[in-house]
Amino acid sequence: MKKLINEPADVLSESLLGVEAAHPELRVDHESKVIFRGDTPRPGKVGLVSGGGSGHEPLHGGFVGEGMLDAACCGEVFTSPVPDQILAATNGVDAGAGVLHIVKNYTGDVMNFEMAAEMAAATGGVEVVSVVTDDDVAVQDSTYTVGRRGVGATVLVEKIAGAAAEQGRSLAEVADVARAVNSRGRSMGMALTSCTVPAAGEPTFNLPQDEMELGIGIHGEPGRHRVPIAPASEIAEMLIEPILGDLEFSGDGGVLALVNGMGGTPLIELYLMYHEVDRLLSKAGISVSRSLVGNYITSLDMAGCSVTLLKLDDDLLRLWDAPVKTPALRWGV
Amino acid sequence: MGRVTFMMLGDVTTVIDATAVRSWLVTFAEEVADNRDLLTHLDSAIGDADHGVNLDRGLTAVVTALEGIDSATPGELLKTTGMTLVSSVGGASGPLYGTLFLRMSGSAGDQDSLKPDQFAAALRAGLDGVVARGQAQPGDKTMYDALAPACDALDEAIAEGLALGAALSRAAEAAQAGRDATIPMLARKGRASYLGERSVGHQDPGATSAALLVTTARVLAGEGSS
Numbered sequence: 001m002k003k004l005i006n007e008p009a010d011v012l013s014e015s016l017l018g019v020e021a022a023h024p025e026l027r028v029d030h031e032s033k034v035i036f037r038g039d040t041p042r043p044g045k046v047g048l049v050s051g052g053g054s055g056h057e058p059l060h061g062g063f064v065g066e067g068m069l070d071a072a073c074c075g076e077v078f079t080s081p082v083p084d085q086i087l088a089a090t091n092g093v094d095a096g097a098g099v100l101h102i103v104k105n106y107t108g109d110v111m112n113f114e115m116a117a118e119m120a121a122a123t124g125g126v127e128v129v130s131v132v133t134d135d136d137v138a139v140q141d142s143t144y145t146v147g148r149r150g151v152g153a154t155v156l157v158e159k160i161a162g163a164a165a166e167q168g169r170s171l172a173e174v175a176d177v178a179r180a181v182n183s184r185g186r187s188m189g190m191a192l193t194s195c196t197v198p199a200a201g202e203p204t205f206n207l208p209q210d211e212m213e214l215g216i217g218i219h220g221e222p223g224r225h226r227v228p229i230a231p232a233s234e235i236a237e238m239l240i241e242p243i244l245g246d247l248e249f250s251g252d253g254g255v256l257a258l259v260n261g262m263g264g265t266p267l268i269e270l271y272l273m274y275h276e277v278d279r280l281l282s283k284a285g286i287s288v289s290r291s292l293v294g295n296y297i298t299s300l301d302m303a304g305c306s307v308t309l310l311k312l313d314d315d316l317l318r319l320w321d322a323p324v325k326t327p328a329l330r331w332g333v
Numbered sequence: 334m335g336r337v338t339f340m341m342l343g344d345v346t347t348v349i350d351a352t353a354v355r356s357w358l359v360t361f362a363e364e365v366a367d368n369r370d371l372l373t374h375l376d377s378a379i380g381d382a383d384h385g386v387n388l389d390r391g392l393t394a395v396v397t398a399l400e401g402i403d404s405a406t407p408g409e410l411l412k413t414t415g416m417t418l419v420s421s422v423g424g425a426s427g428p429l430y431g432t433l434f435l436r437m438s439g440s441a442g443d444q445d446s447l448k449p450d451q452f453a454a455a456l457r458a459g460l461d462g463v464v465a466r467g468q469a470q471p472g473d474k475t476m477y478d479a480l481a482p483a484c485d486a487l488d489e490a491i492a493e494g495l496a497l498g499a500a501l502s503r504a505a506e507a508a509q510a511g512r513d514a515t516i517p518m519l520a521r522k523g524r525a526s527y528l529g530e531r532s533v534g535h536q537d538p539g540a541t542s543a544a545l546l547v548t549t550a551r552v553l554a555g556e557g558s559s
Contacts, residue, residue, distance in 0.1 A: 053423075076390075078381045079423040107523045108424035111466060115419065115428055139527050146526050200373055200382045219381040221524050224531070 001201045003301075008198040012054050012076060019061060023327055026064055032088040033074045033081070035061040040070040040093045046165040046174045047071070047093030050102040050158060051086060052109050053078040055197070056218055059155060059297040062328030068162035069102075069326075077197055077300070078219045080108035086116035090126055098127035098171035102157055102178060104150030105134035106219075129171055131178040133157055135185045135308065137242045138215030138224050149217045152260050152308030153185030155296045156320075159329060163322035177319065181310060186247050188215065188239045189306030191262060192229075195220040195299050214238055216306075218262075218299045232269075236276035239307045244284060253312040254289030256320060257281065260306045263298035270294065273305055281309075290320055296328065347497040350446040353553045354407040355399060358414055360549040362392035365542060375538040379525040384426060384538040391422035391430070407447055411438035411455075425523055426539065429463050429476065436462030449497045452553070453487045460484050467522060474518035474525060474532065476539035483508035483547040498554035501547075508547035512540040 005011050012033065019035060020028040027036040034051075041047060050060040051073025060072035070093035073081035090099050099120075103113045110132060117128045133150030161178040169177070191213040194203035197220065204220035207213060212235075215224035230238070249255050259274040261267070274293045281288055289312055297306070310316070323332030365372070365388050372385030398417045399410060415434030419427055440458035441447055447455065460480050463469065469477040486507035490500035513536070520532035523539070 075423045076387065077383070079383055079387055080425075080427075082420050082423045082427055084420045107467070108427070111425055111428035112423065140529075146522055149527065197382050199386045200377065204377050204382045217524070217527060219524065221379075221381050221527060224527070224529060 001196050001198070003196070003198060005198055008201070011198045012074060015054070016074065019327075026327075029088065029092070032085045034085055034089045034092065035064050035072045035074065036089070036092055037064050037066070037070045041095035042070075043095050044097055044168060045070075045095055046097045046169070046171045047090070047095060047099040048102065048158070048162055048165055048174075049073065049086065049089045049093055049099055050154075051075065051081045051089065051113075052104055052106070053080055053219070055195075055300045056297050058295070058328030060158070063155070063158050063162075063326050065324070065326035066333065067166050067322055067324035067326070068158055068329065077199065080106065080112045083112050083115040083119055086113055087119050087123075090116065090120050090128060094126045098129065100161065100165070100171060100174050100178065101128055101130040102154065102161065103130055103132045104154050105132045105147055106149060107146055109150075127171060129175045131157070131161075131175055131182065133182045135182060135187045136217065137186050137188050137246045138217075150182075151189060151218055152187040152258050152297055152306050153182055153310065155260075155292075156185055156256065156258065156308065156310050157181045159324060160316055160319045162324070163319040166322065177315075181316065184247070184311040184316075185308055186243045187306055187308040188242050189217070189223075189260075189262070189304065190214050190235060190239060191216045191223065191299075191302050191304035193264060193301075193303040195263065195302035197300065212304070216262075216299075216302075216304065218297060220299055220302060232272055233276050236273060236280055236307075239305075240277060240280045243307065243309055244286075247311065249286050249309055249311050250284070251311060253314065253317065254287040255281070256290040256292070256310040256312055257288050258292045258296070258308040258310075260292075260297055260308065261295040262302040262304040262306065263295055264301040264303035265305055267294065270305060273307075277307055289317060347449050347554075348446045349407065349449070349452050349497075349553050351405050351407050351410060353555075354410050356552050357550055358399060358410065359396055360552045361546055362396050364545045364549050365389050365392050368541075368545060372538050372542055375536055375541055378535045379520060379528055379532045380538060381524055383424065384542065387422050387424050388426055388430070388542055391418045391427065394418075394421040406441070406443055406445055408438045408441035408443055411435075411441060425467065426542075429467055429539075432462040432466045433459035449491050449500060453484070453491055456480075456487065457484045469522050472518055473522045474515045474520040474537045474540070475522050476537070476543035478515050478518070478537065479508045479511040479540040479543040479547065482511040483544075496554070498551065501551045501554055505544075505548040505551060508544040512536065512544040515540045
C-alpha cells in the first residue's frame with residue numbers, strides 16, 4: 001500500500017483537520033466528526049444533513065455550504081456514521097423548520113440514520129424526514145436484495161434539494177424535491193481496478209489487467225459481472241443501455257448527464273467517456289440540457305467511472321442552476 | 334427424555350453473575366481482536382473489508398467502558414456494551430450488535446444473576462432484536478444463521494437438563510455449524526446481496542463473528558472458549 005497517510009487509523013481525523021484549515025467558511029466538529037456550514041442554523045431554513053462512510057470525497061463533506069448541505073456526518077472509511085454523530089448534526093442544523101436526512105440505501109446507513117431519527121424523536125423537538133436514494137440500476141430491486149444502492153443521484157439530490165431549502169421551501173416540499181430527483185435519476189458504474197482501504201492495506205479485490213467489473217457500487221465491493229476489458233465506446237454502451245432500459249428519458253426537459261470518476265481515473269479519460277455518452281444519448285434522441293464531469297462520488301483510489309442520468313423538468317432545472325458555494329460545487333456566487 | 338434433571342436449575346454453580354458476564358464480554362473482545370484479520374478478509378470477498386476492523390474498534394471501546402464500571406448487574410454490563418457498540422462501530426454491525434446486547438439487557442432486567450434458562454431467554458431476546466433491526470430471515474446469509482441455531486440448541490439442551498457448560502457447548506457447536514452453512518448460501522441482506530450468485534461459496538463474516546460470540550459464552554460456565 002502506497003498512500004499519503006501517517007497512521008491508517010488517523011486518516012479520517014487528520015483529513016478533517018485539513019478540511020477545517022482549507023475551508024474557514026465551514027465549521028468542523030472533530031469530536032462528532034461532522035462538517036457544518038459555518039452559518040448554520042439559519043432561521044426559517046430547512047436543515048439538510050447527509051453522511052455516510054468516508055472514502056467517497058467530495059461526497060458528502062465537499063458539498064456542505066450555501067445552496068447544498070448544512071452538515072455532513074463522516075463515518076470511518078466505507079463505514080456509515082453512528083447515530084450519535086447524526087443526532088449531533090441534526091440538532092446542530094435545526095432552526096425550527098425541520099431537518100431532511102439524505103441517506104444512501106445501504107444497510108448500515110439506513111439503520112444508523114433510522115436510529116438517529118428515533119433518538120431525535122425521543123428527545124423531542126426536531127422534526128426529521130428521511131429520503132433514501134437508490135438509483136443504481138446494477139442491482140435488481142427485489143425481495144431477494146436490500147434494494148438498489150444510492151450512488152451518483154445522491155450528488156444531484158443534495159444540490160437540487162439544497163437549492164429548494166435555500167429558497168425557503170418547507171420540509172415537506174424539500175423532501176418532495178429530493179424524492180423527485182431520486183425517482184428520476186438512474187446510475188450505472190464500472191471499475192478498472194479495485195481500491196485499497198487504508199486499514200486493510202491491500203486491494204479489496206484483484207482485477208487482472210484484461211478484465212473489468214461491471215455494476216460496481218462505491219465501497220470497493222465487486223460488481224455483478226466481471227467481463228473482458230473493452231474500448232471506451234463499448235463500455236459507455238454497457239453503462240447507458242441498462243439506464244435507458246430502466247426509465248424513459250426522452251422528453252421536453254432533457255436530461256442532466258453526470259460522468260463521475262471513481263477516484264483513480266484522470267479527467268482526460270472522463271471527458272473521453274463523456275463524449276461517448278453524449279454520442280449514445282443523441283443517437284437515442286435524448287437531449288442533454290446540463291452536464292457534470294469529474295470526481296464527485298468516489299471509491300478511494302478505484303479507477304473507473306459511473307454514469308448518472310437525471311430526467312429534468314423546469315423546476316429541477318432552475319434549482320440545479322441556482323447558486324451553490326461548496327468546496328466541490330461552486331457557481332453563481 | 335431419559336436424562337435426569339435433579340442436579341439442574343437452582344444449583345449455585347449454574348448461576349451466571351456479573352463477573353461471569355464481564356469475563357464473557359472481555360473474552361469475546363479478545364477473540365474478535367485475534368480474528369480481526371480473518372473477519373476483514375471474509376468481508377473483503379463479499380462486503381467491504383471492514384467487519385474485523387469495525388467490530389474490534391467497538392469492542393475495544395466496550396472493554397474500556399466496562400473497566401469504568403465497578404459493581405453492576407449483568408443487565409447493566411450488557412446495556413453498556415450495547416450502547417457503546419451503537420456509538421462506536423457504525424456500519425450495519427453497530428446497530429445490529431448494539432441492539433442484540435440492549436435487548437439482552439432488557440431481558441436480564443436488574444437481577445443480580447441469571448439462571449441458565451434466563452440467560453437463554455436473554456440471548457433469544459437479543460436475536461429477536463437483530464431480526465427487528467435487520468429483517469433477516471433464515472438462509473439470508475447473515476449473523477442470524479449462526480445465532481438462531483445457537484439459541485435453539487441452548488433452549489433444547491437446557492430443557493434436556495444439561496449442565497450449563499454442556500449446554501453452552503451445544504450452542505457453540507450449533508453456531509459453528511450455522512456459520513459453516515452460510516458458505517453455499519446466496520446473500521439476501523447487506524452489501525453481499527449486491528453480488529447475487531457471486532456471494533455463493535463465501536463464509537459470511539457476520540455469521541463468523543456471531544459464532545465467536547456464542548463460542549466464547551462457554552466462559553460463563555467457567556470453561557475455556559477455544
